[in-house]
Amino acid sequence: DAKTTQPNSMESNEEEPVHLPCNHSTISGTDYIHWYRQLPSQGPEYVIHGLTSNVNNRMASLAIAEDRKSSTLILHRATLRDAAVYYCILRALNTGGFKTIFGAGTRLFVKA
Amino acid sequence: NAGVTQTPKFQVLKTGQSMTLQCAQDMNHNSMYWYRQDPGMGLRLIYYSASEGTTDKGEVPNGYNVSRLNKREFSLRLESAAPSQTSVYFCASSAPGSEQYFGPGTRLTVT
Numbered sequence: 001d002a003k004t005t006q007p008n009s010m011e012s013n014e015e016e017p018v019h020l021p022c023n024h025s026t027i028s029g030t031d032y033i034h035w036y037r038q039l040p041s042q043g044p045e046y047v048i049h050g051l052t053s054n055v056n057n058r059m060a061s062l063a064i065a066e067d068r069k070s071s072t073l074i075l076h077r078a079t080l081r082d083a084a085v086y087y088c089i090l091r092a093l094n095t096g097g098f099k100t101i102f103g104a105g106t107r108l109f110v111k112a
Numbered sequence: 113n114a115g116v117t118q119t120p121k122f123q124v125l126k127t128g129q130s131m132t133l134q135c136a137q138d139m140n141h142n143s144m145y146w147y148r149q150d151p152g153m154g155l156r157l158i159y160y161s162a163s164e165g166t167t168d169k170g171e172v173p174n175g176y177n178v179s180r181l182n183k184r185e186f187s188l189r190l191e192s193a194a195p196s197q198t199s200v201y202f203c204a205s206s207a208p209g210s211e212q213y214f215g216p217g218t219r220l221t222v223t
Contacts, residue, residue, distance in 0.1 A: 043216055044204075044212075098162055100145075
C-alpha cells in the first residue's frame with residue numbers, strides 16, 4: 001500500500017489560511033486521497049477526499065497536484081477548534097480500500 | 113443516530129487476563145475496522161471486516177481475534193493481555209469505498 005509523507009507539525013495564527021502539505025509519490029491511479037483529523041482525546045473524523053480534481057466542502061478544500069504525487073489540505077480561516085492532528089492517507093479502492101495506512105500525521109497548532 | 117459506539121471506554125487488565133472490546137454501528141455500513149493508537153503515533157490497523165461474515169488481518173493482528181457478529185457489531189478479543197497491548201483502540205465503519213466513521217475509543221492499560 002502506498003504511503004504518505006507529512007511534516008510533523010505546523011503552526012498558524014487564528015483566522016489565517018492554513019496549507020497542510022502531503023507527499024504521495026508512489027500513488028497509483030486508483031488511489032483516492034483522503035484527509036482525516038483527530039482532535040485531542042477523540043477518534044479521527046473525515047475531512048475531505050479526492051481523486052484528481054480539486055475538491056471543496058464546508059470544512060476545507062483539497063488541492064491535488066496535476067501528477068497526483070502531492071496534495072494540500074487548505075483550511076481557509078483557522079480557528080482554535082482546528083488545532084488537531086491531520087492525517088493524509090491513500091485508499092486503494094480497486095482492492096476495497098480496506099488496508100488504510102495512517103502515518104503520524106501533522107500536528108497543527110493554532111495561535112490566538 | 114449514535115454512529116459508532118464502543119464499550120468499555122476505559123479498562124485496566126493484568127497481564128494474562130482476557131477481555132473483549134465491543135463495537136456497534138447504526139449506519140448500515142458493510143465494512144468495519146479495528147485500529148490501535150499508541151501514544152504520539154498514528155493509527156495501525158489490527159483487523160477489518162469487509163462485509164458481514166468476513167474478516168481479514170491488518171498490519172498488527174498478533175495477539176488479537178475478531179468476530180463480526182452481524183452487520184452492526186464487530187468485536188475485538190484479547191485472549192492473554194500483555195503490557196505491549198496498552199493502547200487506545202478505535203473501531204470504525206464505512207460504506208464500500210467511502211469515508212470511515214470512528215468511535216470514541218477504548219483506553220486499555222495492561223499492567
